[in-house]
Amino acid sequence: MVFSNTFEGEERKAGASLKLPDIRAFVAKSLMREVADDENFFETGFVTSMFGMQLITFLEKRYEIEVLDEDLDLTNFCTLNNIVAFIDRKLS
Amino acid sequence: MEKQRPLEQYRRFAQEAIAPMAKPSDLAGRLDPAVVEALRANGFLGCITPTALGGLGMDPISYGQLTAEVGRACSSARTLMTVHHLVSAAILRWGGGEVKARLVPRLARGEEIAAFALSESEAGSDASALSTTIRREGDYIFLSGEKCWVSFGQIASVILVIGRAAEGITAVLVPCDTPGLHRHAVTSMVGVRAGMMAEITFDNCKLPATAIVGRAGFGLSHVATTALDHGRYSVAWGAVGIADAAVCASYAFAKTREQFGSVLKDKPLMRARLTRISVAARAARALCMEAGRLRNAGAPSAIVETMVAKYAASKAAVYAANEAVHIHGARGLMEEQQVERLLRDAKVTEIIEGSSDILELLLGEQDLGGDLDGSFFG
Ligand SMILES: Cc1cc2nc3c(=O)[nH]c(=O)nc-3n(C[C@H](O)[C@H](O)[C@H](O)COP(=O)(O)OP(=O)(O)OC[C@H]3O[C@@H](n4cnc5c(N)ncnc54)[C@H](O)[C@@H]3O)c2cc1C
Numbered sequence: 001m002v003f004s005n006t007f008e009g010e011e012r013k014a015g016a017s018l019k020l021p022d023i024r025a026f027v028a029k030s031l032m033r034e035v036a037d038d039e040n041f042f043e044t045g046f047v048t049s050m051f052g053m054q055l056i057t058f059l060e061k062r063y064e065i066e067v068l069d070e071d072l073d074l075t076n077f078c079t080l081n082n083i084v085a086f087i088d089r090k091l092s
Numbered sequence: 093m094e095k096q097r098p099l100e101q102y103r104r105f106a107q108e109a110i111a112p113m114a115k116p117s118d119l120a121g122r123l124d125p126a127v128v129e130a131l132r133a134n135g136f137l138g139c140i141t142p143t144a145l146g147g148l149g150m151d152p153i154s155y156g157q158l159t160a161e162v163g164r165a166c167s168s169a170r171t172l173m174t175v176h177h178l179v180s181a182a183i184l185r186w187g188g189g190e191v192k193a194r195l196v197p198r199l200a201r202g203e204e205i206a207a208f209a210l211s212e213s214e215a216g217s218d219a220s221a222l223s224t225t226i227r228r229e230g231d232y233i234f235l236s237g238e239k240c241w242v243s244f245g246q247i248a249s250v251i252l253v254i255g256r257a258a259e260g261i262t263a264v265l266v267p268c269d270t271p272g273l274h275r276h277a278v279t280s281m282v283g284v285r286a287g288m289m290a291e292i293t294f295d296n297c298k299l300p301a302t303a304i305v306g307r308a309g310f311g312l313s314h315v316a317t318t319a320l321d322h323g324r325y326s327v328a329w330g331a332v333g334i335a336d337a338a339v340c341a342s343y344a345f346a347k348t349r350e351q352f353g354s355v356l357k358d359k360p361l362m363r364a365r366l367t368r369i370s371v372a373a374r375a376a377r378a379l380c381m382e383a384g385r386l387r388n389a390g391a392p393s394a395i396v397e398t399m400v401a402k403y404a405a406s407k408a409a410v411y412a413a414n415e416a417v418h419i420h421g422a423r424g425l426m427e428e429q430q431v432e433r434l435l436r437d438a439k440v441t442e443i444i445e446g447s448s449d450i451l452e453l454l455l456g457e458q459d460l461g462g463d464l465d466g467s468f469f470g
Contacts (some may be wrong), residue, residue, distance in 0.1 A: 029459060030458075030459075032459050048454070048457040048458070049313070049454065049457075050317065050395055050396070050454060050457070050458075052310075052314055052317065053314060053317045053318065053321065053395055054392050054395055054396075055392075056314075057390065057391075057392040057394070058392040061390045061391065061392065069186050069187070069188060069305075069306045069307060070307070072186075072306055072310045072314060073307070
């Protein structure tokens, strides 16, 4: 699967339906396994030491957001659904 | 962003302002202050800092090429750039607004020199085993522990220290005039011998809680990871510089040294050696360029490709420097020649910022199979 590097404005503002598969694919690729939408992947033991920064870099580039020091809260990043909610908050 | 300077300018700067001081600095175990001043005066302690914060705002490839030229001239000077910039990178990424506005411009102008303290005697490759403690009391934190192998710890004015708080591993910025901070020079390190290494003890150092960089508990996973990612990029380019220097020295020697009635360069076996090290140096540079391209694009794959570049470039540097010593024969082991220094310094690049073994473990966790064109991660 090949994605374009950046979303157009409309697409970027679209809801979870667009973001979820996108983020799911990234996480699956990074962890080399599928994760359920509500699964806390930091508790699975499959998270690599680089994953935290890789995920943030991906989200920043993909959704044109900036993850700040005050955003560093594991609940923002621990499940696919939470990540989508976090992105929606950042974009709102 | 700084207008890209031609590679020639970086080379001239490094060869004129740094290279002449490399040997005396190495022999003295202390980087000549004129080198620090030359880096400072040219803005090269603020390469990656945006111009709005007083830096040069260099793009990753220009920064890499400069680092390679400095590394080619003197690995100790390159190490200063590495640690200073990796701390700047971590603060730029995770520092709070106040700390960024106050400290980053001073770092960029070289008014402060930064060092990085992660390693401890019992926590090397396994950084998560560190035992330096950060205890919080109201608006203050108290730092206690002992760090080793701190490059430029002898002259740094501020240190990014990774310790353990109640929330987990945490990064704090510690001014070196903090009461309870003591430094002890390490003088017996033979790699990057002018790296002005120190052991640093923190004896219940009292700091404002605002000294924490990022959030408590994210010191290893995010702050140190950002710092080490930058460090790997810098070390990778520094290793390219060492490999280049080894190749150049080898050709120069082989062109003039005569045995069996002709110069060494004309011997088939010598040509094979020279070819192999030249190819290794070029391959290392190509991987660094690719990592730089991805970093410039902000691609998530840049983190992994930087590891790949550092892994390959450090191996190329050790290989080329080892061959350079061999090609020089007995002369290769004399301090008068620079090649034995290249070998000592090259070996360091395989150990720091994640040793080659640790990078194999980290890269082994990645799916490097289906992504060679970078299309997925961009
Ligand atoms: C010149 C120099 C400058 C440095 N500057 C700094 C600095 O500024 N700040 C800082 O914090 N640190 C610094 N360091 C320390 C450096 O980061 C550590 O040396 C490095 O992390 C390795 O730790 P260690 O030396 O304790 O080796 P160890 O972790 O004890 O490893 C010893 C050997 O075992 C291998 N090994 C370890 N674990 C595994 C494994 N699981 N599987 C297979 N092999 C393994 C390693 O690769 C290595 O070859 C510096 C070191 C040097 C040499």
